Amino acid sequence: MTIERNVFSSKEKLADGLAEAVADNLIAGIEERGAASLAVSGGSTPKRFFETLSKREDVDWEQVSITLVDERWVDETSDRSNARLVRETLLQGPAAAARFIPLYSGGEEPDALAIERTALAVAAAPVPFDAVILGMGNDGHTASFFPGGDALEAALSSEGPVIAIRAPGAGEPRVTFTLQCLLDTGALYLHIEGEEKAQVLDKALETGPIDAMPVRAVLSQSIKPVQLYWCP
Template sequence: MTIERNVFPTRDELAQALAISVADDLIAGIEENGVASLAVSGGSTPAAFFAALGAREEIDWESVTVTLVDERWVDETSERSNAKLVRERLMSGPAAQAQLVPLYSGGDAPTADAVARTNTALLALPDRFDAVVLGMGGDGHTASFFPGGDTLDAALSAKGPLVAIEAPGAGEPRVTLTLPRLLSTRALYLHIEGEEKARVLDAALATGPVHAMPVRAVLSQGTVTVQLFWCP
């Protein structure tokens, strides 16, 4: 495994540094391909990072497509919606010109037809992201790779971009980008904050089964360097 550790004294400094790094990735993608794509996580941790990135004026945001690492199967009117968070925190100011590809496509559950509709939208994105920003839960999950997930094996290995998953710790049914899709990226970030998450990360870096702490699948792969951004 290859992990680059970036440690910051405050959350604001981390947010600004991560925003600068991701902005550089997007600019590089636009320079090389004319477009750039970004996959981000939800939850409370990335809010300050979203605000910092969305304010960066040097990015040609009209050339950027944003999607989500994973999503709860809820409408964007729900406070639980990751898409709602991204629209409100990231896609304001200059970043309002970016395009968002949400993962929720309607209905009460992520049926095969609903997942197929979202897969069609995802397949229109470039084969490689310019940046993927992951988080990590206290149970060692990342994206929606949850311990005990009913389709965890598929989420970690399927060639298709998206898998529906349910797990005891997940709350609502969810959909998640698969591990192979997430690893197809110019840059891969793991953004965590607090001493408790640092202890979880240390446990995940120790030898143990992936299914117990699925973030191990990201930490142990040899495809792309994991750039850890952490603050106390």
Template sequence: MTAAMHEFDTGEALAEGLAGTVAAALEAAIAARGAATLAVSGGSTPKAFFRALSSKALDWSKVTVTLVDERFVGPQSERSNHRLVAENLIANAAAHAAFVPLFHDVATAQDAAAIATRETANLCSPFDVAILGMGNDGHTASFFPGGSRLAEALDLETPRGVITMEAEGAGEPRLTFTFSALHDARLLVLHIEGEGKKAVLSKAQKGSEEAEMPIRAVLNRAATPLAVYWAP
């Protein structure tokens, strides 16, 4: 499946362009179904996009935001995606949106995944918008090469929901939506910046081994064609 490339001259222009696209998709979802769902990723890349989106004028009270994946750390941690979203997206006009976290302060990541699966069951069938990132190793969401549950996470027969993942490159144990919960989002976006990430994407597009580069599952098997938003 060919990904549609949307290239911008600067990160600022990318953030604004992607924010406009996502806001329009959320507005369309609200008009069609009375509510909208948005799953976002963490990392340093989306901050400017989050801030641009947070100021878009739409009925945010009808939008529910959750995370594509999360580290098993509390929202006070600097490594928490929950914290990133709370500080940069759930603000300005978007302060009226609902936010459903994946992390829960329970004994194990497995316990947190079970709670998150229950709490998000009505959000991901399918998501209106899902924004993915990608690492230099070709991981997306918490689908890491060598991940403890990678095959299960990428199997479309795995029920929609949140599972745990551990991997050498992941740091903390992770919580991640399954590929089955993400692949048919009505708008499915890969948001990346820099020539290095563009080269990683090019390599992924030339191969098929998903265990080596899990982003290939999205490129090759997602029900919704992937839209790539990139700037140098």
């Protein structure tokens, strides 16, 4: 698949551009069906984007549901929690009125019952998503589609919605939306920053095994165009 490249000269301009695009997606979703939904990624990269998007007063945030594309299986008190990042940076200002649906549903392990609880929770989000924002690791993972993941094949092929996964490079056990669910969106973004990530992306765009660089599953699919947002 050919990806649409949006290149910015700074992180601030990227955050402004991505926030503008996502706000437009949410506004359009609300106008069309009275509600909108957004799935975001965690990690350090999206913090500036979250802070910028949170200030958008033109979005009727009370009609917006926000969730994560994946999560470490940790409580929100942990500094490893993506939910904690979302609450501290995105669910602020006008965006504090949005409904947040965390993926961690309690317990020490994402066992079958825990995943059932998570699946029930995310079923409350309007579908399809209006926007999904993915990141990418230096190992070629996206969401929690990690090389060596014990449930990678299922995560890439299952009808979902969510699945537990463990991988050598993932740290804690994880819960992730399946690829099929993430592609059920009005807009699909890949947000990366820095030259090293650009080199990883170039490698991922080359022909090669998906299990070695699982982001290839997103880049090679023909269901939803990928909009790249990148800055040096």
